[in-house]
Amino acid sequence: MTIKSLPKVELHLHLEGAAPPAFIRGLAKEKHIDIAGIFNEEGSYRFTDFWNFLKVYEAACTTLTGPQEFYRLTLAVLEESAANGVIYSETFLSPDFCGNRDLGAWREYLHAIQEAAAKAQTDFGITLRGIVTPIRHFGPEKARETARCAVETAGDFITGFGIGGDEKSGELKDFLWSFDCAREAGLRVTAHAGEWKGPDEVRAAMNDLGAERIGHGVRAIEDMALVEEIAERGVVLELCPGSNVALGIYPNFRKHPIGEMYDRGVKVTINTDDPPFFHTTMTREYDMLNRAFDWDEAVFRKIARTALDAAFCDADTKTRLLNMLEQADG
Structure with missing residues (x-):
């Protein structure tokens, strides 16, 4: 294979x-x-x-001015992901870009995205779930509106809540109301942290927001006590090596901390972030990590299992996907 x-x-x-x-x-x-x-x-x-x-x-x-554009976008993105072997994907969705946080408009956009996801599952065999994500540099008040959109549409498809945008804008604790609101509605939570700010930002995501997954989190490597804590607590890192290299955080894949974090027992996952911006695909990420750390298929299979265990989807979906992974193990 x-x-x-x-x-x-x-x-x-x-x-x-x-x-x-x-x-x-x-x-x-x-x-x-x-x-x-x-x-x-x-x-x-x-x-x-x-x-x-x-x-x-x-x-x-x-x-991207209407639901139809998002239908077309979702289908195009999932076709590309499936072509690179992705069987399950979670995508960040921002009501800021889907109806300007108006609940009625957001529902229309979401319906279009879900229709495209259903077609992609039939046509390409890939399953999609959505994580509603406020934009950090738009501020806490707009994040509350985004949280309301998330809460009103939480369910089988919208299963998570996160935060993205400019990490240097404000403090994560300013968004606690939105995260608490999402959690009370049964949504799982993740947060971008420790990409552009240091280890303390990862601590803030874990302790102030209660994030069970961290988007990026690579700067934790600058504090080995934190790395040990992440491993002990089982917090999952959504690592995006190609993105970090493209943006100059690390000079190349070999210098990326994913290798050391994996060796230290941190639950790492492999992701593309914004793939066409960073000239990457999941295949390229795997290929570059294979070259940088000599990881074999067994390592990649283990990481895929880690990602599936951490996925924000229901038990039946996980069972179906686990069967797909096990069948591939042969």
Whole structure:
């Protein structure tokens, strides 16, 4: 079995951030929206650093003006994921980009996304679940509106709540109301932390917000006591090595802390974050980690099991997916 064909489980994927550049260019042309400046001469997304990336990301989202665009986007993203062996994916969904946090509009967008997910499951064999995510730099008040959208649509498809955006904007504890609201509705919680701020931000996600998973969390490696605590508590890290390398946090895959964290017993998972922005796929992530750390199929199978155990889906779905992983084990 090749690395590409190994069944994979992805927990950290931004739906809008997974939009192929050609898809966004096509929508911009249809709608006569001028965002040519966000692309380079090769047609890829162009940005200089993480904060410029956020601006380019939001500019690309201006083409996604209705539920039908999100239907098309979801189908395109899931087809690409399935082509790289992903059997289950969780994607961050922001009501900020889906109806500007208006509950009625959010329901329409969500219905379109779910329809596309159902078609993708039939056509490509991939299962999708959604994690509603406020944008940190939009502030705590807008996050409350986002939380209300999450609570009102929690269920079989919307199973989690998180937070993304500019990690240097405000403090995680400012968003506690939104997280408590989501948790009371039965949603599982994760949080982006420890990508651009240090180990204390990972502690804040765990202790102030009660996050059971951490998006990125790589800066924990700067505090070995914290790494030990993460391992002991069984907190799962949604690691995105290609993203971290593309944004300059680490110079290459070999220098990425995923290897040491894995060796120290941390529950690590492999994810693509915003794949076309960072010129990656799940296949490439696996391939680069194989080269950097000489990981074999057994390691990747173990990591896929870790991801499935940490997935925010129901027991029946996990059982079905576990059977798929076991069948692939042969």
